[in-house]
Amino acid sequence: MDVLVCAGCGAELSVPVERVALPPEAHASGHHAWMPALMEPGTYAVDPDPWGRPWRRREEIGASEAAALGVYAPLYAVATGPRNVIVLAPGDTRGTRLLPERSGDSCLGIVAGDEPSLLCAGCGLGVGFREDDCGVWQTVRYDPGGVVRRSLGVPAPAAPVRPLPPVDPEGGWDLRWTAAAGTALARLLAASGGRAPVLPPASRPRCSAGPSNGCSRPGRPARPSAWPAPACPGRTPTSSSSPPTDGPESPGGRPGTRSPSRSPPPSGPT
Ligand SMILES: [Zn+2]
Structure with missing residues (x-):
């Protein structure tokens, strides 16, 4: 330590x-x-990677210089602060x-x-x-x-495991899960060498389904899914074949209280 x-x-x-x-979520924003x-x-x-000020507009520095600063996405501004x-x-x-x-x-x-x-x-x-x-x-x-x-020349004590639910109390995907999934998929894409990866059925992630159990966003049409979606905290999970509960029956029974800043649930194969 x-x-x-x-x-x-x-x-x-x-x-x-x-x-x-x-x-992996260190540079993610919650709006x-x-x-x-x-x-x-x-x-x-x-x-x-560079962090903080000075910020420069990506269109001014170009894609190659932005990539050298660790930014590959077309962001508006790029941090050029200290590493x-x-x-x-x-x-x-x-x-x-x-x-x-x-x-x-x-x-x-x-x-x-x-x-x-x-x-x-x-x-x-x-x-x-x-x-x-x-x-x-x-x-x-x-x-x-x-x-x-x-x-200090001493090892760190064993860290306690704190399970993190993929869905936050407001019913949205947790930003940490979203960032981790994005990072994992980017690494998978890089490791694939351009070939389409084939996953055996047993390795399909359980949390890749679209909204089907009440976790869907108000006003957003649900998508049918063969995979079970995560259960909303405080709600009794329903089967994936149950009808969606969009609209007034939003997560937690509080319509419109879900933060708009949360990332939408990733859409899984249907
Ligand atoms: Zn000092």
């Missing part, structure tokens, strides 16, 4: 944390939804001082701006950014030049 310390004065700026892989912490407690990750930013859960930080007035253009909270919003409480060095706004993961990102990773 490691402790992150200030590059200026050596003060400890984190609890003991274990390095893990950057979650106007409040989002949880990106990182599990007791962990941190290093983001190899190897260290990201961890806000609750795992220590010894920092927050300057919310240094927030960038945010909606309901604070996001990263031009200058670090987190300072070392010991020496005042700008060490990172705190983000707490709708549509962004709860994170602290330390500047790789502002902190030093100091090894």
Whole structure:
């Protein structure tokens, strides 16, 4: 395990944390939804891609330069900030001082701006950014030049397994599942070499079905599916042959309360 310390004065700026892989959803946005912490407690990750400001319009830099920055999709803007930013859960930080007035253009909270919003409480060095706004993961990102990773020489304790339901309490696909599925499919496509993969029936994912058990979005026609769809939390699963319950009987019996920011359920083969 490691402790992150200030590059200026050596003060400890984190609890003991274990390095893990950057979650695939790290760059996903929830639009106007409040989002949880990106990182599990007791962990941190290093983001190899550029992060944050300055942003540049993709049409200005072109597809090849955007790809060199790790962006292949036709996004409007591309981050050209520092690489190897260290990201961890806000609750795992220590010894920092927050300057919310240094927030960038945010909606309901604070996001990263031009200058670090987190300072070392010991020496005042700008060490990172705190983000707490709708549509962004709860994170602290330390500047790789502002902190030093100091090894404690001890292994991390076994991490508890926290199962994550694929469907959130509002009835939408969880953004983490959506990002993980997209990443897995991109890797599958790359590994296929252009050939159509053939999956044996036993390997068909159970969560690839379209809405058929009450998880469908209001106003959206349901699609017939031979595969069972995930059950909505708090509802009794119905068989895949049951009629859809679009409209007033939206998930949880609260029509229109599902966040529009959630990604639509991926459509499975029918
Ligand atoms: Zn310091």
